[in-house]
Amino acid sequence: MALSNQQLAAIFSDIADRLEIQGEVVFKTRSYRVISENLAALPRPVEDIWREGKLNEVPGVGKAIHDKIDELLRTGKLEFYERLRAEVPDGVVDMLRVSGLGPKRVKEIWSTLGVMSLSELEAAGKAGRLRGLPKMGEKTELKILAGIESLKRRATGRMRAGDVLPIALQMREVLRAAPGVLRVEYAGSLRRGRETIGDLDFVAATTDPAAVMSLFRSQPHIEEILGAGETKSSVRLQNGLQVDLRAIDPSVWGAAMQYFTGSQAHNIRVREIAQKQKLSLNEYGLTAEDSTKLTFDTEEALYARLGMAWIPPELREDRGEIEAAQSGSLPRLITRADLRGDLQMHSTWSDGAADVLTMARGGIALGYEYILITDHSQSLGIANGLTPERVRAQRKEIDAVNRQLAGEGLVFRVLQGVEVEIKSDGAIDLPDDMLAELDLVQASVHTSLAQPRERITERALNAIRNPHIDILGHPSGRLINEREGGDFDWEALFHAAAEHDVALEINADPARLDLNETHARRAVELGCHLTISTDAHHPGGLNQIVYGLSVARRAWVTPETVINTWPLDKLLAWAASEV
Numbered sequence: 001m002a003l004s005n006q007q008l009a010a011i012f013s014d015i016a017d018r019l020e021i022q023g024e025v026v027f028k029t030r031s032y033r034v035i036s037e038n039l040a041a042l043p044r045p046v047e048d049i050w051r052e053g054k055l056n057e058v059p060g061v062g063k064a065i066h067d068k069i070d071e072l073l074r075t076g077k078l079e080f081y082e083r084l085r086a087e088v089p090d091g092v093v094d095m096l097r098v099s100g101l102g103p104k105r106v107k108e109i110w111s112t113l114g115v116m117s118l119s120e121l122e123a124a125g126k127a128g129r130l131r132g133l134p135k136m137g138e139k140t141e142l143k144i145l146a147g148i149e150s151l152k153r154r155a156t157g158r159m160r161a162g163d164v165l166p167i168a169l170q171m172r173e174v175l176r177a178a179p180g181v182l183r184v185e186y187a188g189s190l191r192r193g194r195e196t197i198g199d200l201d202f203v204a205a206t207t208d209p210a211a212v213m214s215l216f217r218s219q220p221h222i223e224e225i226l227g228a229g230e231t232k233s234s235v236r237l238q239n240g241l242q243v244d245l246r247a248i249d250p251s252v253w254g255a256a257m258q259y260f261t262g263s264q265a266h267n268i269r270v271r272e273i274a275q276k277q278k279l280s281l282n283e284y285g286l287t288a289e290d291s292t293k294l295t296f297d298t299e300e301a302l303y304a305r306l307g308m309a310w311i312p313p314e315l316r317e318d319r320g321e322i323e324a325a326q327s328g329s330l331p332r333l334i335t336r337a338d339l340r341g342d343l344q345m346h347s348t349w350s351d352g353a354a355d356v357l358t359m360a361r362g363g364i365a366l367g368y369e370y371i372l373i374t375d376h377s378q379s380l381g382i383a384n385g386l387t388p389e390r391v392r393a394q395r396k397e398i399d400a401v402n403r404q405l406a407g408e409g410l411v412f413r414v415l416q417g418v419e420v421e422i423k424s425d426g427a428i429d430l431p432d433d434m435l436a437e438l439d440l441v442q443a444s445v446h447t448s449l450a451q452p453r454e455r456i457t458e459r460a461l462n463a464i465r466n467p468h469i470d471i472l473g474h475p476s477g478r479l480i481n482e483r484e485g486g487d488f489d490w491e492a493l494f495h496a497a498a499e500h501d502v503a504l505e506i507n508a509d510p511a512r513l514d515l516n517e518t519h520a521r522r523a524v525e526l527g528c529h530l531t532i533s534t535d536a537h538h539p540g541g542l543n544q545i546v547y548g549l550s551v552a553r554r555a556w557v558t559p560e561t562v563i564n565t566w567p568l569d570k571l572l573a574w575a576a577s578e579v
């Protein structure tokens with residue numbers, strides 16, 4: 001029975017959850033967390049590696065884990081896991097998804113009140129039965145109820161862009177091969193670069209609509225065909241995503257792409273502008289009062305006819321882009337080509353799946369001039385964080401990698417950084433003299449995200465004021481569709497970051513996208529610098545940069561604001577000036 005890396009990763013993280021609920025100490029469940037993350041990040045199917053007899057070479061695989069993966073791949077089952085599942089009910093594990101509930105509390109609620117599911121938990125909270133438990137009060141009870149509410153809100157059916165874009169790219173290739181097809185593009189919120197996607201919309205310019213429609217409806221992974229017209233079809237995929245395809249005549253491509261890209265708010269404004277010129281606008285183009293039809297095979301031609309410059313899709317939200325397009329003052333948005341490096345990634349020194357050299361090769365392959373290795377610091381035990389001694393040992397390896405690359409004639413620098421923990425009391429997890437030795441320092445909050453506003457803001461401010469810290473990583477700590485970020489006082493944080501010139505990260509991991517577009521735009525308004533970096537845990541992760549770029553573009557970010565567009569000497573000089 002075939003098990004994917006993702007399925008195996010889920011089993012091991014579930015094992016850790018259940019063991020912790022049973023009362024196992026975190027130290028003992030760590031190896032399951034590590035292997036879970038490593039499997040998820042592994043670039044090849046672990047099953048292939050297992051067949052080659054090389055399981056021991058996968059990072060994090062010791063004897064006990066080896067035998068468990070072996071049993072799972074041989075039999076499709078794991079006796080140890082089956083026993084655990086019988087001991088700790090699934091509904092109890094579900095309670096861990098409520099923010100503010102850790103394994104200890106879940107165990108307490110389960111064993112004392114017999115609560116075994118999210119709905120029973122909600123009922124217990126509403127009946128006031130949680131507040132009587134040890135170390136809990138009315139406040140905690142309210143927080144748990146709010147956490148359940150937010151879990152329900154997340155079930156909105158919008159998927160992360162990172163789960164949709166790969167499907168869209170693959171489908172586009174398939175549809176482009178249909179007879180008669182001249183062009184196929186995705187439109188809608190994916191083209192606008194939004195962080196989550198409702199439906200996926202395709203537009204196909206074709207001389208043979210029937211051919212592309214039947215190809216579209218006969219793709220694999222379709223669960224249900226929702227509509228099958230001559231020029232429009234809708235399907236629902238097995239993962240729940242709805243995909244629509246419109247076939248149009250090539251002569252109306254520009255108007256159709258403009259119409260189906262949206263957003264609604266943007267299109268309403270564009271329609272009003274057309275109406276003022278006594279024109280009506282729809283997906284086929286403009287119609288004059290005497291019924292003359294104007295068609296547009298490019299979006300540029302359509303916008304130009306209405307007196308506007310072409311507007312990048314990411315800006316089409318009616319947030320000032322119409323006025324800017326009319327007055328010729330649209331921003332020069334940052335692009336992939338502007339980036340000279342990636343300033344957040346992990347290696348096997350902490351929880352990454354690849355060594356420093358492999359990550360460097362990944363950066364070189366993308367045309368970068370530098371990368372910054374930012375492994376976790378010591379207090380993040382789960383991620384095998386670095387002690388000062390290990391930071392210094394890592395420097396030796398990075399120096400050796402730089403020598404090797406220079407020997408190959410490559411103009412490329414691996415910089416040493418760290419993702420230093422901002423601990424729950426605001427303390428920085430490594431001493432200042434240690435931080436001073438690094439090329440750039442990033443600080444991040446990973447724990448105690450539920451602290452009250454004043455306290456969690458003070459933590460971030462403490463890091464911003466530290467003269468050795470250059471970057472604040474994934475500032476809110478949110479995980480899209482999974483967990484809300486911390487309740488920071490953003491205005492205070494941005495003012496301080498501008499004053500001390502600490503760059504704020506747009507973390508490009510599609511689960512994070514943190515800063516989000518609203519915060520990123522405000523931060524730039526207040527004079528902050530940004531970085532756009534991937535937080536990659538293996539070389540393939542460096543490609544996630546596209547999602548971070550979308551956030552930046554939606555935030556009207558121009559290249560000069562983003563420190564990883566700068567040449568290396570400028571970046572290092574900036575890092576060395578301590579504000």
Ligand SMILES: [Zn+2]
Pocket residue numbers: 419444446473474
């Ligand atoms: Zn992090």
